[in-house]
Amino acid sequence: MKSTLHISLGLVLFGSTLAAQAPVPAQKPAPRTAATGPAAKPPGAKAGDPQLPYTPSLDLTAMDRTADPCVDFFQFACGGWVVHNPIPPDQSSWSAYGKMQDENRTLLRALLEQAGKGGASRTPNQQKIGDYYSACIDEATIDARGASPLGPQLAAIADIKSVSDMARVVALSHARMLARGSVLFGVGAEQDAKDSSETIAAVDQAGLGLPDRDYYLKDDAKSTALRDRYVDHVARVLQLLGDTPEQAAAGARTVLRIEGELARGHMSRVDRRNPDNTYHRMPRASLTEMMPSWPWDRYFEQMGIAQIKDLNITSPGYFTALERQLTTVPLSDWKTYLRWQTALLAAPYLSAAFVNADFDFFSRTLTGARELQPRWKRCVGRVDRHLGEALGQVYVEKYFTADTRARTLRMVKQIETAMEEDIKSLEWMSAETKTQALEKLHGVTNKIGHPATWRDYSAVTIAPGDFFGDAANAMGFEVRRHLNKIGKPLVRGEWYLTPPTVNANYDPQMNEINFPAGVLQPPAFDPKMDDAPNYGNTGGTIGHELTHGFDDEGRRFDARGNLRDWWIEADAREFERRASCISDQYSSYIAVDDVHVNGKLTLGEDVADLGGLILAYRAWLSETASKKPVARDGLTPSQRFFVGYGQSWCSSSRPETLRMRAITDPHSPEKYRTNGVLSNMPEFSRAFSCKAGQPMVKAPVCRVW
Ligand SMILES: [Zn+2]
Numbered sequence: 001m002k003s004t005l006h007i008s009l010g011l012v013l014f015g016s017t018l019a020a021q022a023p024v025p026a027q028k029p030a031p032r033t034a035a036t037g038p039a040a041k042p043p044g045a046k047a048g049d050p051q052l053p054y055t056p057s058l059d060l061t062a063m064d065r066t067a068d069p070c071v072d073f074f075q076f077a078c079g080g081w082v083v084h085n086p087i088p089p090d091q092s093s094w095s096a097y098g099k100m101q102d103e104n105r106t107l108l109r110a111l112l113e114q115a116g117k118g119g120a121s122r123t124p125n126q127q128k129i130g131d132y133y134s135a136c137i138d139e140a141t142i143d144a145r146g147a148s149p150l151g152p153q154l155a156a157i158a159d160i161k162s163v164s165d166m167a168r169v170v171a172l173s174h175a176r177m178l179a180r181g182s183v184l185f186g187v188g189a190e191q192d193a194k195d196s197s198e199t200i201a202a203v204d205q206a207g208l209g210l211p212d213r214d215y216y217l218k219d220d221a222k223s224t225a226l227r228d229r230y231v232d233h234v235a236r237v238l239q240l241l242g243d244t245p246e247q248a249a250a251g252a253r254t255v256l257r258i259e260g261e262l263a264r265g266h267m268s269r270v271d272r273r274n275p276d277n278t279y280h281r282m283p284r285a286s287l288t289e290m291m292p293s294w295p296w297d298r299y300f301e302q303m304g305i306a307q308i309k310d311l312n313i314t315s316p317g318y319f320t321a322l323e324r325q326l327t328t329v330p331l332s333d334w335k336t337y338l339r340w341q342t343a344l345l346a347a348p349y350l351s352a353a354f355v356n357a358d359f360d361f362f363s364r365t366l367t368g369a370r371e372l373q374p375r376w377k378r379c380v381g382r383v384d385r386h387l388g389e390a391l392g393q394v395y396v397e398k399y400f401t402a403d404t405r406a407r408t409l410r411m412v413k414q415i416e417t418a419m420e421e422d423i424k425s426l427e428w429m430s431a432e433t434k435t436q437a438l439e440k441l442h443g444v445t446n447k448i449g450h451p452a453t454w455r456d457y458s459a460v461t462i463a464p465g466d467f468f469g470d471a472a473n474a475m476g477f478e479v480r481r482h483l484n485k486i487g488k489p490l491v492r493g494e495w496y497l498t499p500p501t502v503n504a505n506y507d508p509q510m511n512e513i514n515f516p517a518g519v520l521q522p523p524a525f526d527p528k529m530d531d532a533p534n535y536g537n538t539g540g541t542i543g544h545e546l547t548h549g550f551d552d553e554g555r556r557f558d559a560r561g562n563l564r565d566w567w568i569e570a571d572a573r574e575f576e577r578r579a580s581c582i583s584d585q586y587s588s589y590i591a592v593d594d595v596h597v598n599g600k601l602t603l604g605e606d607v608a609d610l611g612g613l614i615l616a617y618r619a620w621l622s623e624t625a626s627k628k629p630v631a632r633d634g635l636t637p638s639q640r641f642f643v644g645y646g647q648s649w650c651s652s653s654r655p656e657t658l659r660m661r662a663i664t665d666p667h668s669p670e671k672y673r674t675n676g677v678l679s680n681m682p683e684f685s686r687a688f689s690c691k692a693g694q695p696m697v698k699a700p701v702c703r704v705w
Helices: 073-084 096-116 124-137 139-145 148-158 163-174 221-240 245-265 284-290 296-302 316-328 331-349 352-367 375-386 388-399 402-425 431-442 467-483 531-548 569-587 603-624 637-647 655-664 670-678 682-687
Strands: 093-095 185-192 195-205 281-283 310-313 445-449 505-507 512-516 590-592 651-653
Touching: 073 637, 073 651, 073 670, 093 096, 096 124, 096 375, 096 388, 096 651, 124 375, 124 388, 124 467, 139 352, 139 467, 148 163, 148 331, 163 296, 163 331, 185 316, 185 467, 195 316, 221 245, 221 331, 221 352, 245 316, 245 331, 281 284, 284 296, 284 310, 284 316, 331 352, 331 467, 352 655, 375 388, 375 467, 402 431, 402 445, 402 531, 402 603, 505 531, 512 531, 531 603, 531 637, 569 603, 569 670, 590 655, 603 637, 603 670, 637 670, 637 682, 651 655
Parallel strands: 195 310, 445 512
Antiparallel strands: 093 651, 185 195, 281 310, 505 512
């Protein structure tokens, strides 16, 4: 998952990360779990550099040993963690991963403060990240400017006299403000799903303020109340732009009406999981036929892609719906919608009045966070997002080692071997499909740590004291960089996750797994611990990412990342049958109140969790076959493997967040990512001597890989 809002820049339709990403960048240091060892000095750090607090990959204080592991393993592995780690007030959820990311930010902050001091010795990258960070942190200057950075955009909106004028304004927005979403629709470059060596243009559904179409379409009491709060928020922002309370209230109702109609044209998240549904490569003229009111030639020219002859229209129904709106909604209403969307996308770069209003609705109301996170954390997040490889280059020089890369790669190879053996031994798959599956497995590229070639930011101007301008320049650079790929040969070495990211992913069109430096640290990967918890934790993650190549979405792409059906029909049917066992299992779980997990939305992640841990377990057995691991802390080696896995999911979430994630997040709640997986593994029930009929022993088990 890339973001809870629509991505219009460098369209990445497919691909799955390990963990949910926070809907708003997070956080504040939480009370630490008691460390059981000394603080680990980061590998490349010098004396005086900040250090991360050390949390081992198996943390005894995080456990609740009064709980019965055969009844609720999440409680057994994480009960202590939940008690010792209350959700910080500026967080909507809190987790082992969230803490890692939060602690990692302190390292990044030190790098940025150092770079922000200026001086002739700075490299060009240090100048950019340092000056951007300093401009971001300078709230007095930002507040003094109020809404004035939006002046030129608002003036252009006020001048709109035709759809053609409107298209010009929308193109200006698409050319730079793409970080949070996209006005009206999205445009970008993507790999052709059926010829992954080709990069083509794509247009996608977008244009909403709320995180998903369901927020506009559902009619239960909670959804209706939330829409009322949303209208209040839009009105508040329109007042900040200068409307009277009456104008703002009427304008906000107009916005909800327009966005509601756009939402009706959106394809659902579940339908978008099937890549065939989002692949409609068509001649450019087809888009003009679908949406004749829009001056496409001028629009593409303004975006710098006048040359395109065809493109992927991911969601044709959306563009037909948009045409209907363009011919019925009066221009004065569109102007209101555009003013709102402009302020929505720009809010993080404006004064405190905008930032606070944005926090109140999108974080407090939607996710349950209670406090805005400190400015420096938001600014670290912005630099990572906008100049991520400039920051990442400085970060890995100090904090990532060749040894960590080598150890990770060794584990990856072992897990690939386990998957090869698994595929060969599957009883339900024919020899013909197996040959194709093995070809795909052997074609996986492993990206560990950081890119081999760093992004060149020399074309980005970052000036001191101009946060809004710096952000617009950095985002404009990214838009041009992506659109410039159209029609050019694919660059294979590029990374979509930044090196400090505490997450991992699989990209089916590149057929590659990505493990950034940020995720290869304790507690996820702990060089001081025995093998068992490391294989349960990071090994499970590697297996998870690898299995994504063979989940409900990934299995539709071949070894070269092309959308092509390589399955014998009977094998595909058997896959579907086995996968539906898992989606039925997860759909029976309650996310919050009476809201169930949507097992069809979470299917890919649930299949990857189960398959991944089975592979990691086998890899661990082969690694330790000759080592004779011994019991420690009253836990047998295999028990330590499973506790290591369980502790990778220690977390708590506010009810608002659980409700939002049930609609938007392809990952199941962490409790079920633990218990749902382990209850399907006889290896687990043997390790804890669980008995038939106990909650952690599912019968019959679900099994795909
Ligand atoms: Zn995943």
